[in-house]
Amino acid sequence: MVHVRQNGVYLLKGRVMMDDMQPVNMAEANRRMANAGCCPLPETAVDKDEARKGTIAWRILNSHNVSGEQSKLKLRFDALTSHDITYVGIVQTACASGMKEFSIPYVLTNCHNSLCAVGGTINEDDHVFGLSAAKKFGGIFVPTHQAVIHQYMREMMTGCGKMILGSDSHTRYGALGTMGIGEGGGELVKQLLKRTYDIAYPDVVAIYLSGAPAAGVGPQDVALAVIGAVFKSGFVKNKVLEFVGPGIDNLTVDFRNGIDVMTTETTCLSSIWRTDEAVAEYYRIHGRPDGYRRLEPGDVSYYDGLIQVELDKIKPMIALPFHPSNVWSIEELNQNAxxxxxxxxxxxxxxxxxPDLRFNLTHKLAKGRLKVDQGVVAGCAGGTFENIAAMAGILDGQSVGADAFALSVYPASQPVSLALSGNRMLEKLMLAGATIRSAFCGPCFGAGDVPANNGLSIRHTTRNFPHREGSKPDNEQIAAVALMDARSIAATARNSGILTPATEVQMEFAPPAYHFNQKVYENRVYQGFGQAKPAEELVFGPNIASWPAIRRLPENLLLAVAAVIRDPVTTTDELIPSGETSSFRSNPYKLAEFTLSRKDPSYVTRAKAIQAMEQKRQSTADNPAPEVDAYFRSALPAAEYSDAAWQKLLRDTGLGSVIFALKPGDGSAREQAASCQRVLGSDANIAVEYATKRYRSNLINWGMIPFTVAAKDQDKLAVHDVIFIPGIRQAISSDAEKVEALVINQAGKSSLELRLESLSRDDRDILLAGSLINYYAG
Incomplete structure (x- = not known):
């Protein structure tokens, strides 16, 4: 079904695979080419470095790189995109950094807090701010209910060979020939200021597709099978996935998009697909035929690994709580529920x-089969035309029943809704008992269709992290989400909530022709790129607050450990909850109150106490307050310093909090997972490794040092420990790759090596400045 090979491979003519060799044996290569019915290659040896340039990814990355070095990329993107829980902070950060207008097409969408259901006026206030920013700086503004962020970008902004950067982790448009990368807001600010996105050249892993999916198998089934095969090993972390192989020809573009958007859950950096006439037709349908060009690997291309996917062997899948990688086939689950x-x-x-909150799924069993309470199909993964049309085919003339089970469907854009309405697909769903909603991302991040306590929802969305369904465990409310494909959700709905794979439903279905009507956007979307109006004023609602002032990195740091998380992986949802807290993301102070609220409710209190002491230290720098002196004496051996040296130590040593986690940052690109810690006075994270590049980038852009420690040292830290790091500013400035720290607790003192891995010169300068805002402000 899915086979992973972590050794390098060569791909010949996009079809024939050969194991890693140096150089390629062309005689053997041509023998295999002949067996595959392919024309022979020239009898010229090709080495690995040249073959790397045969990938589609290399050509796109190289064309966007302005560094002049292939190993160290400095990328400039073709377009940017954000939604309504990220763009306010990005615009404010860019303004504070000196931006006068958007230097690149920047799409501001409104699909996360679009219901305006929580917090009074604050969500619509953000939308008003977004429109005013689009007018003032020359942006593209997509109003609420028009489209979810990634569907609009697919329909209107992609192009073969382009690159798009988005402040959402599911920024993926590879099936349309566009490399998308999801990052924190700081990286978008750099692009708005005509700076670059800096990374080492990433490994590229081939995903080789063969065969054709069986009837009833959908894109989410394929995606979950791949995620289940690679996530736990971390094999593709921060790499580019390049989809190749003859199986692509057997997939529609909507099907490809559905697989592609889920590659984020593998922790890869980006994705790209071979393009063909089906993609050309997609661009023609959407009125942008010039967006297409053929992309395919060269005659010989080298990949740093291979994932083989036999599409014909993929079965309907389910990702059980609480991660997209917790994957089983529905068949296996039904047999061993x-x-x-x-x-x-x-x-x-x-x-x-x-321990007081009981998580229970087995009570959902009815005669050995799992009975679910709710089905939801929504967002960039689920709400596509073909997914919903397939559901209509399965539910045509059927009923979801008049019992507890409920089904909600959210088309991903108004044009998709219009097309489904025109061919009566929505009518079929509504007659079956489904409810049809507007384009909205809420069910994906915990702000829509919250099931009852102890409920289980099956969803074709992107994630099923804890509380993504909107439950509140601190109020003793608990529910759960399992991920499935829209087709099997429809089959389950047809069976009144009894878990049923779509392959068990007898039906013949061919998706109807899709007709895209751009008039929807022409009449509603504000198109302001290149037409900045500097005289326009930004419109601020009462909840929109500026970022607090942040100090520069001091000479030394004294860090109080405010939280320790020993889970194998810590998600951004656990660092800062999603759902209704998203309404406060335009107010750094209010949002920060929710930091780690579901993981360590005492964290905010601890961090604030340390922050208050630091504020007192700064305000009494020339004559330290007694409580500051007492705090430092409780942590450091004052007897080792003269009076003058002690006074200098207090002046030069910043006091902050720090979080330790084994592997933090899986999931969302949202910068607030880091910025909320910074607002509360955090100066660093310490980890064995970081789950994603984007979370680590967010830490750096907010002036927080991304320390790492050896795995053997992971048990050295506990809450209330204090870490003294002398000379940290000099270490950062001088390109040091590690510092020696002193851990102080009731047991005494011990040394700890803190690593400063893979920090670029710009990274270090941002850390020295204290934040990206300070760095640009000078």
């Missing part, structure tokens, strides 16, 4: 870290 669910309950209980 009690055993599998007990295992999931055991692991899920650990993630909840609340």
């Amino acid at each position: 009690a055993d599998i669910l007990r295992q999931v309950e055991k692991e899920g209980q650990k993630q909840l870290e609340n």
Whole structure:
């Protein structure tokens, strides 16, 4: 079904694979080419470095690189995109950094807090701010309910060979020939200021597709199978996935898009696909035929690994709580439901870290089959035309029943809704008992269709992290989400909530022709790029607050450990909850109150106490307050310093908090997972490794040092420990790759090596300045 090869491979003519050799044996290569019915290659040896340039990814990255070095990329993108829980902070950061107008097409969409259901006026206030920013700086503004962020970008902004940067982790347009990268807001600010996105040249892994999916198997099934095969090993972390192979020809573009957007859950950096006439037709349908050009690997291309996917062997899949990688086939789950669910309950209980809150799935069993409470199909993954049309085919003339099970469907854009309405697909769904909603991302991040307590929702969305369904465990409310494809959700709905794979439904379905009507956007979307109006005023609602002032990195740091998380992986949802808290993302102070609220509710209190002491230290620098002196004396051996040296130490040593986690940052690109810690006075994170590049980038852009420690040292830290790091400013400035720190606790003192891995010169300068805002402000 899915086979992973972590050794390098050569791909010949995009079809024939050969194991890593140096150089390629062309005689053997041509023998295999002949067996595959391909024309022979020239009898010229090709080495690995040249073959790397045969990938589609290399050509696109190289064309956007302005560094002049292939190993160290400085990328400039073709367009940017954000939604309504990220763009306010990005615009404010860019303004504080000196931006006068958008130097690149920047699309501001409104699909996360679009219901304006929480917090009074604050969500619509953000939308008004966004429109005023688009007018003032020359942006593109997509009003609420028009499209989810990635569907609009697919329809209107992609192009073969382009690159798009978005402040959302699911920025993926590879199936349309566009490399998309999801990052924190700081990286978009750099692009707006005509700076670059800096990375080492990434490894490129081939995903070789063969065969054709069976009837009833959808894109989410393929995506979950791949995620399940690679996530836990971290094999593709921060790499580019390049989709190749003959199986692509057997997939529609909507099907490809559905697989592609889920590659984020593998922790890869980006994705790109071979393009063909089907993609050309997509661009013609959307009125942009010039957006197409053929992309395919060269005659010989080298990949740093291979994932082989036999599409014909993929079965309907389900990702059980609480991660997209917790994957089983529905067939296997139905055969062994009690055993599998007990295992999931055991692991899920650990993630909840609340022994008083009982996580239970086995009570959902009815005669050995899992009975779910709700089905939802929504967003960039689920709400595509073909997914919803397939659901209509399965539910045509059927009923979801008049019992507890409910089905909600959110088309991903108004043009998609219009097309589904025109061919009566929405009518079929509505007659079956489904409810049809507007374009909205809420069910994906915990702000829509919240099930009842102890409920289980099956969703064709992107994630099923804890509380992504909107439950509130601190109020003793708990529910869960399992991810499935829209087709099997429809089959389950047809069976009144009894878990059913779509392959068990007898039906013949061919997706109807799709007709895109751009008039929807022409009449509603504000197109302001290149037409900045500097005289326009930004419109601020009462909840929109500026970022607090942040100090520069001091000479030394004294860090109080405010939280320790020993989970194998910590998601950004656990660092700062999604859902209704998103309404406060335009107010750094209010949002920061939710930091780690579901993981360590005492964290905010601890961090604030340390922050208050630091504020007192700064305000009494020339004559330290007694409480500051007492705090430092409780942590450091004052007897080792003369009076003058002690006074200098207090002046030159910043006091901050720090979080330790084994592997933080899986999931969302949202910068608030880092900025909220900074607002509360955090100066660093310490980890064995970081789950994603984007979270680590967010730390750096907010002036927080991304320390790492050896795995053997992971047990050296506990809450309330104090870490003294002398000379940290000099270490950062001088390109040091590690510093020696002193850990102080009731047991005494011990040394700890803190690593400063893979920090570029710009990274170091931002850390020295204290934040990206300070760096640009000078």
